[in-house]
Amino acid sequence: MFPLDLIKYPRKFSFLSTSGKFLTSNRRIKFIKIRANHSSSRSRSWSILFFGTDNFAVESLQKLHTKYNSQNAIKKLEVVVLPTAIENSVKKYAEKYNIKTHTWPLKSQPSNFDLGVVVSFGRLIPTSIIQSFPLGMINIHGSLLPKWRGAAPINHAIINGDVETGVTVVKLMPKKYDIGDIIDQKKTPIHPDETFPQLCDRLAKIGSDLLLSTVQRLPDILLLARPQRVEDVTYAPKLYPQMSIINWDAMSAKNIYNLQRGLLNVYPLTTYFEANIIKLYNINLAETPKIQTPNEKPGFVIYSRKRKLLLVKCKDGQWISVSNITVPGRRVMNALDFYNGYIAGRQKKSTCFNSNVNEIQKESICSVK
Template sequence: MLSKITGETNFYKYKRKIYECFRLVRTFSSSPNKLKVLFFGTDNFSLPSIEVLHKSSLNNLKVSTVGVVTSFKSPSNCIKCYAEANNLQTYKWPIEPDTCKQYDLGIVVSFGHLIPSNLIKAFPLGMINVHASLLPRWRGAAPIIYSIMKGDTKTGVSIMRIEPKRFDIGDIYAQKEIPIAPDVLMPELHTILAKEGAKLLNSTLEGYPESFKNSIPQNDKEATYAPKVLHTLTEVDWNLMTANEVYNLYRALYGYKPLSTRFKDLNIKLIDIRLGPKLNDCHGSSGSIEIIRSEKCFRVRCKDCNSIDVFRVKVEGKRTMTAEEFSNGFLRKCEKSSLVFNKN
């Protein structure tokens, strides 16, 4: 019975693939060279992509028309502001299939919503997505954060076809690899990838229809996942984490969420930290604190005998303070044996 079900599943996958090929061939032969695109986006990562699409339409290049779908909830939505400032036709999410039928192609960049099947099918050319990773690595909502957090030395951008019901599984049209510098912070890498994603999107569209004909399936066995970031991800466990792991997590969440730990009965946010040196004594307690007045920081021992230097913190209910201020106000009152961050 199982083999029969598997055979039927493969048959329908094959049938869908054949249908998709015929649909694309029919579109290639009947559509004009210029594309009418409907853009789906909401944030700063989306902005460079809508800019290159709009520029293409103004310069009479591959794109003839740009419509925009976005959320109207936030008045500071940069995509909505850009669309209105440039007199682009704007639609409030959610939309109906009839709206999609007015365009050739749907383009999704950091939209945050699963697109229903009836919308995907309404576009003659379907929909494509700009994703901030080298798929199939880091499928999901937070690929930039996870690539830094896990210590990757490279990442990139992918242009992929959107499939119904699941995020980031479609065939890949184009990719570009980007190195991750050892000290890069998330906002900087976010900006780099947003710009590179826009360039790759533009070159993919400029290469239409040839660039749409030779997509590459993803290898699901190589997939890794980058789900939405929960608050628990910010918590530092000094007993379990190496210095590199703490520092990578700090870089990955920088500008989004500060790392958190506890000292005595206080919640502490780690605002400014750097990698410290390897410690001479490897027998101390993980999370133990040493005040380094010459460098205006305090040093925290990690599980691997390496350390993290902390320069600024925020104690719950108080303003952000320097390491010196924290040392004078909190650490100086403690005995040496109690200078340890608690386990969360």
Template sequence: MDHKIPLHNWPSCVDDLNIGRFNIGIVVSFGYLIPSKIISKFPMGMINLHASLLPRWRGAAPIVHAIANGDDKTGVSIMKIEPKHFDIGDILYQEEVLIDNHILMPELFKNLAEVGSKLIIKTVQNCPECFNKFTKQNDLLVSYAPKISLEMTEIKWQTMTAKKIYNLYRALYGYKSLSTKFRNLNIKIIEISFKDFFILGEEDSFSKQRCGSIKYCKEDDTMIVLCKHFEYIKVKKLKVEGKKIMTAAEFNNGFLKKLNERELLYFE
């Protein structure tokens, strides 16, 4: 509006798309299948900016799945839009973006947005000549990034390593909190402290307990939680259902200290 660019709302804008009125259609994070009758109204077709190195991570949440999977790189792709299916079109441009071991999802989202915006400008400036450069996706390399479900937020202590939990925490940061249970109470993990790997020696008595076992560490005010392969994470803040966000010390004082010392303390 500030630049007096005409706006067209979907799907009512379909009636405004007369053949030849616009040269090319561009969509970003659109989320709707576009039928052939609309694509054909653009002489140069339609292109989409997707936040992954297609064909890796086709789908609705490529950034989240890239971090959660522990990928060391991702990127942006400009692809031709095809009717009836998402993210299957031929690729015009791609640019890689490295994924730092500790980057959180919002920061990676911002990095990809900046790279993607420049790539869109490059595409428009090189039209229509660049449209001779499309290459097909390799269907043997396809992976999928479906919408985020509540199940994806659940920590499975028996099968997840500390690194896997940390990656999932980074991937969902700012969007969803990791979830677990403590004595039938729903718990949300708000903040995790992590530096590479926290690994216990097999001689450590804590390592003999079940995965999900917890103990308070007074030295740095964290809750140590045992994971698969003798690894552990340190939880700094968490939220018990019906309560405000609390520190590890507050959780220790309000819940753990009230239990018998012989009782097993663990997240489920």
């Protein structure tokens, strides 16, 4: 145990944390109290209450559960889940392995837990609950905070064309999401063709490793957390269906490709065609077709018989390819079926996809051989 004078008069003493960094006076007081309560921190095992919902969270829960089963670092593990009406992968995992669960909102304050862990929970935690944990609460967030605060950081990183992202362990704060001090981070590149499901799986694994590393370095690591740089903040708001509509007049081919990568398995990309919203699947960057179309506006559509794909001109003069389409009331069809059913043999001069139903103007039908 630490001497009483050390707690009363911390300024008399100059010492390092176990990481070798000097602590400020305020942090010294916190550090002393935590270490006084957990003097054998390196061999200490912790009681953790886990808050989570989706597959991203399950990866972290599984990592904690493995440590709990090995009786190393974690001596108690329970979970908080959202109501059963909401799909919850964490709840399924907890039921499968007989982990005790609590339903949100909690009926009483958590007790006999050292730390709260939040991963993809989607609910603000009240101050009273955060303060009920001696070590507070931490959150695993799928971005390099303060970049991409919010509900959909992985999606927005891809849509924005970022080449790098990562995972952040951050102290949980009440009233606002993702504003707490940064405890630890790990960076990773975003591959040029990587989609949301692929990147989400990778970041979930990185996040689970980072969480376990944080737990194993408690309590010292909490005292070394650093504030976020406010000037670097960007936001990743919740996704909504309207985001899937392609703006042909503003988006380059790469913009559209990135939008599909970021929304894959969330919303298919959509566009207007003859006053209907149609869905486009399997979009890729495409080589410029051999025919010359300098005067055709963005959204101009041709069918390539050789590639068996629809080719669509974009704002920057580059092209994307589309292999499958859904028209309202019809099943998914390939590019040839769409061409035969909706383009070939018509009297109009052109076929264009449009950003807005009021902009529908078509001029010619082309077929590349």
